[in-house]
Every structure is written in structure tokens, then in C-alpha cells.
Amino acid sequence: MNRNSLWQQEGKVKFQIGNTFYRSQSQIGRDLGLLAAAIYKADTGKLRVLDVMTACGVRSLRYVLESQADWVWVNDANPEVNVTLSQNLASYLEPSSYQITYQDANRVFFDCYQRQDYYDLVDVDSFGSPAPHFSTSLWATKIGGLLYLTSTDGRTSSGHEPEKSLQVYGAYARWHPALHEQGLRLLLGSVLQQANNKGLSIQPIFSLFNGQVYRVMVRVLAHPSSELKHYGFLGYCHHCGHYETVSWRQLSRAVCHHHASPEPLTLSGPMWLGPLHDRPMLQRMEQLAQQWNWPERVQLLQTMQAEADLPPYFFGLGEIGRRGKMDPPPRDRLIQLLQAEGYQASPTHINAQAIKTNAAIAVCIELARQCQSATSSSS
Structure with missing residues (x-):
């Protein structure tokens, strides 16, 4: 039997995959996105979502059914998913609560910008690197709104291809034992740099690595701030295992002093060196996860709170x-x-x-x- 003909269940939604894409292991990222979206709705009284790479539509459905989104723009670049996607959405949603388009993501972002149609939450669940959307996704995100980015390109951020990392992130990534955290920090650093280029800034809400996929959610802020103090380099000493954060002004003095004669540090960056998560927001997400009876997410959020302000490695x-x-x-x-x-x-x-x-x-x-x-x- 073709597995794509079977019904799937996630959260409150039953859906079919058909000829679309679905990764069950990524539910953890969707769950955290739903919690943050529900809190945003509770705080502001409204929630308009742009799900720009929707695939089977499970994420869009759950934003409406579980986070109580008022409206969702459902987009996928592949028009061949039309039958499956339309059927999945029509099974649960009123026609007045969503629209479906089949366009390139950057075309959607530009359309939003042209019409000044900004969204409370923009979800970019891309395959590979989200670099082509670092800047353009900001066109569609409301000031104070949430931008949720994805990367599945762990090889580039892990230091195995530093030249490609320079092309993708504008940062030179080197190998060291904490390389998966480096992947999250390269994402945050890149979107911070692009936001500052537009006269904006960001605040990380949470950063998630689930063993395969990197996801970061940030709040878009109106003006550049002192967050650039968190934009720098991470040094690693292969001789003793010592880590050290290095600012731009310290680059010429980047050595490890834990030796009889100083050893050079292997530098990666620039990247985000500040908190991975916003602890007060995680506390509220944990409380909501308890209400929704999601014990595994509660445990995860507790761990994320504990690690939030610790060093970037x-x-x-x-x-x-x-x-x-x-x-x-x-x-x-x-x-x-x-x-x-x-x-x-x-x-x-x-x-x-x-x-x-x-x-x-x-x-x-x-x-x-x-x-x-x-x-x-x-x-």
C-alpha cells in the first residue's frame, strides 16, 4: 500500500500527504511555533499567518485550529500539490479564513511589501538554507511580529564547507565540537545583519535543533539596537578545548592563554553570541504546554530556559x-x-x-x- 494514500494525524488535524512533503520528526518545531503563536494571539488579540512553504498544509491547519489564527495565507511553489492541499484545508477551514497561492516565496514577500500587507507570523519552512529569504521575509513581517526560519543544511554550518558558509551566511564556519549550536547562531546572526540593514533589529524567541533541522523564531523590532554587541566570533582551541567569544576589536589578539605559549584560536563567525532564547516567553510557552497536556514539550521548554543565557557553546x-x-x-x-x-x-x-x-x-x-x-x- 502506498503510504502517501494513508491518513496522518498530528495535533488536532487528520490529513493526507499525497504528492506533498511531510516530515513527522519536525512536529516538535511546529508545536513550539504553535505555542508562541497562541501567546502572540492572546497578547495582541489577532493573528494573521503567512505559511509560505506549506507542502501538505498541516502547519497552516494547526495555526488556525490550535493557535486560533484569524487568517492564514497558504502558499507553496509547486502547483501540483493543489488537490491534496486543497482537500486537507477544506476539511477543516471556512473559505473565509484562508487563501491558497502557488508562487515562489520571494514573489509572495514582495507582494506583501508592495501592498503593505504585513503578517503577525511569517513561517519559512525551507529545505536547505533559508539564506535567499533572510532579507525578503522581513518585507512581509509586521513590526513586533514573529519570523520563523528553518535550515536543513547542517553541512554548511558545521565547518565542513567554510567557503560555502561564507557564501550563504557571510560567515566563515569552522569545525568544533559544539557545531550544532553554531548552526543556530549563524542563522540568528544572518537575520540580525539583514534586519539591521533595513533599519530594524531582532530578538530571539527560541532556537531549536532537533537532530536534523535547525529552527529559529525571532521578533522583529522597529529600530537597530545594541544587539550588535552580540554579533561576533567564537574561538576554539583545538589543543585544550577552551572556547572564547571574540569581538571584532579583539580579532588581532585571538589566542588561547591556557598554555605556556599562547595558541591561536580557530575562529568561526561572525554569528549571534547572545541568548538563544527569551526566557520569559519560554516560561509562558511552558505554562501553555502544561494546559495543552504536552508533557514532552514542557520538559523541552524547561531545558531551554535553563540554557538560555549560558555561553554560546x-x-x-x-x-x-x-x-x-x-x-x-x-x-x-x-x-x-x-x-x-x-x-x-x-x-x-x-x-x-x-x-x-x-x-x-x-x-x-x-x-x-x-x-x-x-x-x-x-x-
């Missing part, structure tokens, strides 16, 4: 073990020891086998040895 437990010549330490116990020593430390949603902390990796290694000694003594 993480330490993998395997990396700590390798550099300390020992087994990887137990994550939760290491976090407890770091906090007992006065450091900030938390798990990270980006990698279950890693921690975020403001302690140096040398401190993590020393405390990991204590974990190992305690375990050996008790056995």
Missing part, C-alpha cells in the same frame, strides 16, 4: 572524558558538582550528552575526575 561528555583520559562523566552529577562550586551549568536540548556551563573545560575535567573517583570508591 557546550561541552560534550565524550569530549570531557577524552581530554581527561577517562570515561565520560555522568551528566547530571557533573552539573551538580559545577553548581556546588558556584558555576552556572545545565543540560542542553541540542545534545543530550553535553552540558552548557560558564566554567572552563579544565574545571569540568577536574570535577569529572572527582565523579570517577567517587564511583570507583563506591564499587
Whole structure:
């Protein structure tokens, strides 16, 4: 039996895939988008959504049915999905609550700009890099509104193709152990730069990596602000594993001093170095997820709140073990020891086998040895 003929279920919606595209693993990103959209609707009393790469339409349906969107513009570049998409939408929505078009995304954005038809939430669920839409998506987003971007191009942001990263993000991405967080920060840095170019700025709402897909939601702000102080470089020392943020003014002095003679830092950037998430917004999203009985999302949002303001990198437990010549330490116990020593430390949603902390990796290694000694003594 052709799986595309089967009915699918996500949230409150039953739909068919047909000849469209659907990735069930990406539901986590859709769920977080719905929570943020519902809170925006509660705050402003209205919610108009532009879903510019809709595929089967499940995202558009859920914005209306679960986030209570007043109106959704449903667009896909491929007119051949018309039958499946139209049937899915017509099963739930009144004709007055949506429109369907089949156009290139940038044509849609330009049309919005020409008619001054700005949206409360613009969702750009692109395949590959969203770079062609960094600037143009801002044309359609209301001041104070939400812009939700997607990237599936992990190879470019991971340092394997730094020249391509320079083309796509205007940033030179190098390999280091926290490369998946780097992918999120390159997205944020690029949209910040494009917003500033238009006399605007952004505030990150949340940043999500689900193991395959990078998603960032930002609020578009009216004027450039001091957020550029968070736009800089991340340095990594391959000799000792130390990370350091480097501002533009410090580029000529980018060395690691944790050695008898300073070692050069491997620099990636520029990228966003500030908070990955807006903690007050995440707290409200967590409360709403509890009301909606989404326990897995509640747990995720709690982790994201804990990591929100920590430095722009993480330490993998395997990396700590390798550099300390020992087994990887137990994550939760290491976090407890770091906090007992006065450091900030938390798990990270980006990698279950890693921690975020403001302690140096040398401190993590020393405390990991204590974990190992305690375990050996008790056995």
C-alpha cells in the first residue's frame, strides 16, 4: 500500500500527504511555533499567518485550529500539490479564513511589501538554507511580529564547507565540537545583519535543533539596537578545548592563554553570541504546554530556559572524558558538582550528552575526575 494514500494525524488535524512533503520528526518545531503563536494571539488579540512553504498544509491547519489564527495565507511553489492541499484545508477551514497561492516565496514577500500587507507570523519552512529569504521575509513581517526560519543544511554550518558558509551566511564556519549550536547562531546572526540593514533589529524567541533541522523564531523590532554587541566570533582551541567569544576589536589578539605559549584560536563567525532564547516567553510557552497536556514539550521548554543565557557553546561528555583520559562523566552529577562550586551549568536540548556551563573545560575535567573517583570508591 502506498503510504502517501494513508491518513496522518498530528495535533488536532487528520490529513493526507499525497504528492506533498511531510516530515513527522519536525512536529516538535511546529508545536513550539504553535505555542508562541497562541501567546502572540492572546497578547495582541489577532493573528494573521503567512505559511509560505506549506507542502501538505498541516502547519497552516494547526495555526488556525490550535493557535486560533484569524487568517492564514497558504502558499507553496509547486502547483501540483493543489488537490491534496486543497482537500486537507477544506476539511477543516471556512473559505473565509484562508487563501491558497502557488508562487515562489520571494514573489509572495514582495507582494506583501508592495501592498503593505504585513503578517503577525511569517513561517519559512525551507529545505536547505533559508539564506535567499533572510532579507525578503522581513518585507512581509509586521513590526513586533514573529519570523520563523528553518535550515536543513547542517553541512554548511558545521565547518565542513567554510567557503560555502561564507557564501550563504557571510560567515566563515569552522569545525568544533559544539557545531550544532553554531548552526543556530549563524542563522540568528544572518537575520540580525539583514534586519539591521533595513533599519530594524531582532530578538530571539527560541532556537531549536532537533537532530536534523535547525529552527529559529525571532521578533522583529522597529529600530537597530545594541544587539550588535552580540554579533561576533567564537574561538576554539583545538589543543585544550577552551572556547572564547571574540569581538571584532579583539580579532588581532585571538589566542588561547591556557598554555605556556599562547595558541591561536580557530575562529568561526561572525554569528549571534547572545541568548538563544527569551526566557520569559519560554516560561509562558511552558505554562501553555502544561494546559495543552504536552508533557514532552514542557520538559523541552524547561531545558531551554535553563540554557538560555549560558555561553554560546557546550561541552560534550565524550569530549570531557577524552581530554581527561577517562570515561565520560555522568551528566547530571557533573552539573551538580559545577553548581556546588558556584558555576552556572545545565543540560542542553541540542545534545543530550553535553552540558552548557560558564566554567572552563579544565574545571569540568577536574570535577569529572572527582565523579570517577567517587564511583570507583563506591564499587
